[in-house]
Amino acid sequence: MTGIEIAFFVLAVASVASALGVILFRNAVNSALSLILTLLFLALFYLQLGAIFIAIVQILIYAGAIMVLFLFVVTMFASEASDTELQDRIPWQRWVAGILGLVLVGALSYLLFTGTAIDSSAIATGGSLSHVVNTQGNIEAFGLALFHGFAFPFEVTSLLIVVALLGALVLGRKA
Amino acid sequence: MPLSAYLIVSAILFTVGVTGVLIRRNPLIIFMSIELMLNAVNLSFVAISSKLDSADGQMFVFLVLTVAAAEVVVGLAIIVSIFRTRRDIDVDDTNLLRG
Numbered sequence: 001m002t003g004i005e006i007a008f009f010v011l012a013v014a015s016v017a018s019a020l021g022v023i024l025f026r027n028a029v030n031s032a033l034s035l036i037l038t039l040l041f042l043a044l045f046y047l048q049l050g051a052i053f054i055a056i057v058q059i060l061i062y063a064g065a066i067m068v069l070f071l072f073v074v075t076m077f078a079s080e081a082s083d084t085e086l087q088d089r090i091p092w093q094r095w096v097a098g099i100l101g102l103v104l105v106g107a108l109s110y111l112l113f114t115g116t117a118i119d120s121s122a123i124a125t126g127g128s129l130s131h132v133v134n135t136q137g138n139i140e141a142f143g144l145a146l147f148h149g150f151a152f153p154f155e156v157t158s159l160l161i162v163v164a165l166l167g168a169l170v171l172g173r174k175a
Numbered sequence: 176m177p178l179s180a181y182l183i184v185s186a187i188l189f190t191v192g193v194t195g196v197l198i199r200r201n202p203l204i205i206f207m208s209i210e211l212m213l214n215a216v217n218l219s220f221v222a223i224s225s226k227l228d229s230a231d232g233q234m235f236v237f238l239v240l241t242v243a244a245a246e247v248v249v250g251l252a253i254i255v256s257i258f259r260t261r262r263d264i265d266v267d268d269t270n271l272l273r274g
Contacts, residue, residue, distance in 0.1 A: 008176050012184045019188050019211055023195030028203050035207050038188075042214055045181070049225040054236050058217075061240060066210070066247050073251050074203055077258050097197030101190050108186035112179050128228045145230035146237070153234075157241045164245035171252035 007048060015041035028074045032067060039063045050130075052138045181222035188215035202254050202266050206247070213243050 018041060021034035039062045046055035132141040146154060188211060195208030217236045224232025257269055 004176060008180065012180075015184065016187050016191065019191040022207055022211060023191060023199060023204065028201060031204050031207055035210065038211065039214060042218055045184075045218055046221050049181070049221050051221045051225065051233050051236075054221060054233050057237070057240065061244065062214075066244055069247060069251060070203070070207065073255060076255070077203075094198050097194055100197065101194035104193060105187060105190040108190070109183060112182050112186065129224070129230045130228050132230075141230060142233060145234055149231070150234045150238075153238055157238060160242065160245050164248045167249045168252040171249070171256050 004048070011041055011044055011048070015045070029071070032070050032074050035070075036063050036067045039067070050133070050138075053142045178222055178226045182219050185215045185219040185222070188212075188218065200265050200267065202257075202269075205266065206250055206254070210243065210247070213239060 015038055018034050018037040022031050022038065025031045025034060039058060043055040043058040043063070046052075046058060129141060129145075132144065136144075192208045192210075192212035192215060195211065196205050199205055199208070217239055220232040220236045220239070224230065224236075261269075
């Protein structure tokens with residue numbers, strides 16, 4: 001077993017375990033901290049795959065900004081939100097949900113193992129990434145792709161952020 | 176590592192997110208499970224991008240990240256305003272769009 005494989009299996013087990021922690025912890029604060037751990041493990045996955053910029057953005061924006069927002073809201077309503085699990089109105093819901101989850105993961109694994117393999121010669125639209133990364137650097141490759149092929153979605157994103165800002169203002173003001 | 180290994184991890188994380196949405200009654204934890212699903216898909220985007228040697232997958236991850244941030248802001252604002260108007264937080268009780 002090479003070092004990359006060992007790192008992969010350790011990361012896989014750790015990320016799935018912390019993801020299970022998100023949905024199994026009673027206390028919402030514990031769930032939020034577990035989600036932060038999952039996001040950090042995913043950032044390590046991105047580093048392993050060579051996506052350095054995405055890994056850093058994941059840590060800064062997801063594990064930093066978004067989860068701080070989550071923790072603010074969780075602690076604001078800590079007394080109501082966390083102490084007791086609300087009683088289930090539909091008692092068989094958990095079992096059905098568990099069985100459906102197993103069916104979903106089974107179906108996805110079946111598709112992944114039997115589906116058509118991705119043909120790496122079939123695409124390669126905008127030149128090879130590794131060549132640009134080797135000659136110019138990771139951030140440069142990302143910026144070139146962002147402002148050449150994805151300039152319009154990038155601009156639309158700014159509109160989306162303005163709309164989200166206004167929506168949060170309207171919803172958050174005192175009624 | 177082969178691509179399918181990353182995709183399997185992504186599928187497992189996505190399923191954990193789906194199951195969390197189904198079994199939990201706390202809206203905040205349901206929201207975190209949705210974030211988990213978004214991140215699972217991001218992992219498969221990055222894995223396929225690295226496998227195909229193309230930057231497109233990483234662009235999509237970047238856009239998904241911004242959409243997720245906007246979604247969290249609006250969603251948490253909605254949850255806070257629901258908390259403010261009514262004290263109980265069971266998602267089964269909050270089934271009307273008006274007060």
